[in-house]
Amino acid sequence: MAFHLDDGEAQSLTEINLVPLIDIMLVLMIIFLVTATVMNPAVPLNLPATGASSVPSEPAVVSVSINASGQYFWNDQPLSLAQLDEKMTQAAKLTPQPSVQLRADKSTDYDHVAQVIAGASQAGLANLAFVSDTRKN
DSSP states (O other): OOOTTTTTTOOOOOOOOOOOHHHHHHHHHHHHHHHHHHHOOOOOOOOOOOOOOOSSSSSOOOEEOTTTTTEEEEEEEEEEEEHHHHHHHHHHHHHSEEEEEEETTSSOHHHHHHHHHHHHHHHOOOOEOOOOOOOOO
16 A cells, blocks of 8 residues: 655555554543443342351461470460460361461570471361561571
């Protein structure tokens, strides 16, 4: 497709101007986004009432901490290893089981951490997470 200009030179234009096409596409996209958010695709329903209770969506979170001297804490309450094992046994009986977050000081002996892991395993707690500091030193 060639166009001739009147200035005496035979110059051909072989490029397509895309600006109007882009403008039209942007307008169509805006119209589509506005109509898509205004229209509610949900089906209106009138649900029956029942006596069933809803299932909790997220389990509770329990924090088990071990300081540098090897002291154990259950949600910031200091306790002995035997008391911690008893708390984990009680927590394992809950439905749903709580998520246990283990926080240990970096200078804590591994033996203390291993005791907590073994106690959680014996109690039947399945969700054990290790918490660390994301800042680099």
